Amino acid sequence: MRGRGSRWLAAVNAVIYAYLMMPLIIIVLFSFSDRSFFAFPPTGFSFRWYERAWETGVFIRPALLSIVIGVMSSAIAATLAIPAVLALRRSATTRIAAVLEVVLLTPLIVPGLIIGIALLYAYSRFRLIDNFAALLFAHVLIVFPFMFRSVMTSAFNLKKQHEEASEILGASAARTFRKIILPQLRGGIASGAIFAFIISFDQFTVSLFVTQSEQTTLPVAIYKYLYDVNDPVAAAVSTVLVAFGLVVTFLIQRAGWLDQLGRSGA
Numbered sequence: 001m002r003g004r005g006s007r008w009l010a011a012v013n014a015v016i017y018a019y020l021m022m023p024l025i026i027i028v029l030f031s032f033s034d035r036s037f038f039a040f041p042p043t044g045f046s047f048r049w050y051e052r053a054w055e056t057g058v059f060i061r062p063a064l065l066s067i068v069i070g071v072m073s074s075a076i077a078a079t080l081a082i083p084a085v086l087a088l089r090r091s092a093t094t095r096i097a098a099v100l101e102v103v104l105l106t107p108l109i110v111p112g113l114i115i116g117i118a119l120l121y122a123y124s125r126f127r128l129i130d131n132f133a134a135l136l137f138a139h140v141l142i143v144f145p146f147m148f149r150s151v152m153t154s155a156f157n158l159k160k161q162h163e164e165a166s167e168i169l170g171a172s173a174a175r176t177f178r179k180i181i182l183p184q185l186r187g188g189i190a191s192g193a194i195f196a197f198i199i200s201f202d203q204f205t206v207s208l209f210v211t212q213s214e215q216t217t218l219p220v221a222i223y224k225y226l227y228d229v230n231d232p233v234a235a236a237v238s239t240v241l242v243a244f245g246l247v248v249t250f251l252i253q254r255a256g257w258l259d260q261l262g263r264s265g266a
Helices: 002-031 048-056 060-089 094-104 112-125 132-155 160-168 173-201 205-210 218-228 233-255 257-265
Strands: none
Touching (some): 002 233, 060 094, 060 132, 060 173, 060 218, 112 132, 132 173, 132 205, 218 233
């Protein structure tokens, strides 16, 4: 009976996974189609949509901009999250610290549509629409809570005895931070940076409201392309992004990078 139950559970899990993966599978099949419309089962195999995506050059600059914005927003979010976490950790009043933590995590609660509309209204008044710095600020606002939460989780493992021992031995506050505190936060910073980059790179709603033509990120570029042209080029670009994400995830897992950082921060 137990073996039969396990088989049923495995079958149910397989059906659920297949259902969840079906849209992705359709996009991949569509990107290799030899037709400009989706037909199932596929009637041919072609790389021409990948070639056209490269030849048009529509997605190269937005992809580079998305990478730059993702890296910079992750770095800025880490720079802001670390002192915020340490300040809350040393706060004398638990109630105030709890309130401040909720305030810092507010972008997780507010829908992206509301944030986008609010930024659109503010940027319009100060003529900051389609501005690189303004776009970067919007992405930092979105990814900061994820970085903050990840660093906060690592901060729970900080051992105060180590800080006290460093201070007793005459180390300065800066040296204590570099040699004692920061190494124990590396796991949280690394995992937070990965999450922040992915969220920034994939951010569509807020980016759509604060960009026009000059500062166009990749998700917005795909949306605008689909608005004007309905062919498998966007599916080809999406497939490349999925493959890139899978390769990066596989390399990180094989290298054991996050596990190593997590052990060093524990």
